[in-house]
Amino acid sequence: IVFSVLGFDGDDFLKTLEIRDSKIRVTLKSFSPFVTRTESETEHYPLKVAVFSWIIHREFEKLNVKPKSKKEFMKYILDILERKVFIEKSVGDIIPDIIYHSDDKKIYLEIETLAGCGDPIAKIQSTISKYLNKGNIDGELWIVIKPVSALIHYDDLKNLKEIYEVALGKDNPIHFKVLVYKNDRWDLIDLGNFIRGLKNYKLIF
Numbered sequence: 001i002v003f004s005v006l007g008f009d010g011d012d013f014l015k016t017l018e019i020r021d022s023k024i025r026v027t028l029k030s031f032s033p034f035v036t037r038t039e040s041e042t043e044h045y046p047l048k049v050a051v052f053s054w055i056i057h058r059e060f061e062k063l064n065v066k067p068k069s070k071k072e073f074m075k076y077i078l079d080i081l082e083r084k085v086f087i088e089k090s091v092g093d094i095i096p097d098i099i100y101h102s103d104d105k106k107i108y109l110e111i112e113t114l115a116g117c118g119d120p121i122a123k124i125q126s127t128i129s130k131y132l133n134k135g136n137i138d139g140e141l142w143i144v145i146k147p148v149s150a151l152i153h154y155d156d157l158k159n160l161k162e163i164y165e166v167a168l169g170k171d172n173p174i175h176f177k178v179l180v181y182k183n184d185r186w187d188l189i190d191l192g193n194f195i196r197g198l199k200n201y202k203l204i205f
Contacts, residue, residue: 059084177190
């Protein structure tokens with residue numbers, strides 16, 4: 001049950017919570033200097049930094065020649081920010097949390113904490129509508145949520161995804177991703193795969 005709530009493997013909830021908080025602090029220390037923070041961001045910001053670190057590690061794995069020093073690694077991150085990753089950059093009147101130019105596609109990443117928002121599904125629909133109201137999305141839109149949000153709202157999110165698939169066809173660009181910590185790094189897992197994994201471990205029924 002710990003993984004389903006925190007996105008971290010562990011048997012003891014409180015100990016795992018401490019580990020999660022420690023990993024968030026380390027991530028912030030390493031990557032927050034590169035990630036723009038808006039005045040209103042609180043809980044949202046650490047998640048944004050964690051997603052950014054996922055992108056950096058994803059790109060790092062593609063390198064044939066790895067940075068050999070801390071300074072080289074920092075230069076590498078700055079180069080990524082110039083060419084492939086844009087944070088809080090306006091696209092018309094939309095300001096995505098992160099725009100990521102992957103090798104084969106552009107990904108708009110919107111992180112949703114769903115904390116204190118009243119109706120979580122309405123909040124997500126509002127975020128998606130900002131993009132759809134502008135016409136076709138020139139890439140993919142990833143809605144990133146926490147594990148506990150995925151667990152609580154899975155049925156509604158699944159239904160919402162099916163509606164968009166019917167409305168937008170096989171090229172539906174909208175995807176729900178769950179932010180977890182696996183193999184000593186942050187990762188984004190497809191919502192369906194996350195829930196299937198919990199079922200396989202008999203964490204939910």
